[in-house]
Amino acid sequence: MNNIKSVVLACLVAVLMYACAPAEGEFTGSEYMPDMGHSVAVEANTYNYYYYNTWDEQSTIQLRELLKNPDLPVSGTIPRGYAGGFLGSDADLAQLAGEAGVAHQRTPVNGSVPYYYEDTEESRALAIAEIQDNPFPITADGLARGKELYNIFCGICHGEKANGLGYIYDTEQNPNAKYLAAPANLINEEFSAASNGRYYHAIMYGKNVMGAYADKLDYEERWQVIHYIRSLQAKEAGATYSEDENTYNVAFGIPAASMPDNTAQAAMMVEEEMHAEDDHHEGDADGAHHSDDDHGEH
Numbered sequence: 001m002n003n004i005k006s007v008v009l010a011c012l013v014a015v016l017m018y019a020c021a022p023a024e025g026e027f028t029g030s031e032y033m034p035d036m037g038h039s040v041a042v043e044a045n046t047y048n049y050y051y052y053n054t055w056d057e058q059s060t061i062q063l064r065e066l067l068k069n070p071d072l073p074v075s076g077t078i079p080r081g082y083a084g085g086f087l088g089s090d091a092d093l094a095q096l097a098g099e100a101g102v103a104h105q106r107t108p109v110n111g112s113v114p115y116y117y118e119d120t121e122e123s124r125a126l127a128i129a130e131i132q133d134n135p136f137p138i139t140a141d142g143l144a145r146g147k148e149l150y151n152i153f154c155g156i157c158h159g160e161k162a163n164g165l166g167y168i169y170d171t172e173q174n175p176n177a178k179y180l181a182a183p184a185n186l187i188n189e190e191f192s193a194a195s196n197g198r199y200y201h202a203i204m205y206g207k208n209v210m211g212a213y214a215d216k217l218d219y220e221e222r223w224q225v226i227h228y229i230r231s232l233q234a235k236e237a238g239a240t241y242s243e244d245e246n247t248y249n250v251a252f253g254i255p256a257a258s259m260p261d262n263t264a265q266a267a268m269m270v271e272e273e274m275h276a277e278d279d280h281h282e283g284d285a286d287g288a289h290h291s292d293d294d295h296g297e298h
Contacts, residue, residue, distance in 0.1 A: 113219040119205040131197025136223045137256040139243045146228030149221055153213055154229075162186035162232040181209045186229055187236040196252060199226045227253055 117123040136142060150162075157166040157179075164185035171177045184191060191198075203222050206212040217225065227241075234241035234248035241248045243256040 115204060117201060117204075124201050124205075127197040127201040128195050129197070131200055132195055132251060134196055134223050134226060134253045136220060136227070137243070137259050138227055138241065138246060138253045139256045142224045143228055143231055143242070145221070146224035146226075146231075149217060149225050150228050153216060154225065157183040157210075158186055159183070161236075162229055187233050192233045192237070196226055199229065 117127040151160065154162075155166060156168055159165040159167075159170065162185070164183045165173075166183055167174050167177070168179040169177055169183055186192075200222060202210065203217060203225070204212060204214045213222075230248065230252045231241040234246075237248060239248035240246065241253065245257070246253055246255050
């Protein structure tokens with residue numbers, strides 16, 4: 001009887017050892033109920049080796065490398081609501097027009113519009129040369145929001161008049177100003193003649209000591225800030241830059257009043273929907289609160 005027990009016990013031990021055999025050579029290894037001991041969840045935001053509930057170096061996986069950056073969209077992906085901008089040829093506008101004659105770009109853009117220029121001097125030069133048109137028409141509402149955003153993110157360095165005399169640099173308005181790098185004067189001759197691409201690329205990536213603002217301003221907001229900067233340049237030059245008229249430089253923006261009715265109407269609708277969405281988010285934030293009783297180029 002003892003011999004039988006010994007044989008059975010030896011067999012059980014052998015089976016258990018084989019059930020947990022590590023991988024070696026061409027043998028893939030085996031494990032008793034592996035799902036109980038190792039997480040099978042995929043954590044795409046893990047940059048380092050995922051070592052929890054693993055039993056040896058071979059069982060660790062650099063998931064971020066394995067998944068090949070799953071957070072990035074497929075090349076050429078167009079975000080919801082983005083149809084390429086309001087400006088275009090008559091054929092383009094006709095193709096985008098719906099039954100009511102309103103362009104299809106009515107859903108607020110989500111800030112993820114593809115930008116194919118890299119953070120290099122070569123790509124910066126291309127952006128300056130190739131990005132000319134502002135895809136949004138000049139509107140009074142857009143200029144008002146551009147002013148608000150400019151004063152929040154840009155004015156402290158470039159100044160309220162965009163003359164480079166921001167609060168952190170101008171000792172006349174701030175005796176304690178000790179910022180050594182002079183912010184760019186955006187209303188001087190050089191920047192007044194610069195293409196829209198120079199501004200947009202600087203907002204996306206920053207320039208010199210100026211940080212990037214791509215994560216703080218969405219697609220439409222960046223262009224409205226550029227419109228507002230153009231309006232300050234126009235004011236300095238004694239010209240007009242408004243939704244009714246642009247006597248400053250027609251290459252920088254098209255007044256809403258000068259655009260086809262369907263396109264201008266679509267622009268207004270987009271702006272109204274964006275405001276409604278912003279108000280909705282602000283309302284949610286207030287509700288939650290109550291329930292809880294370019295520095296410039298240098």
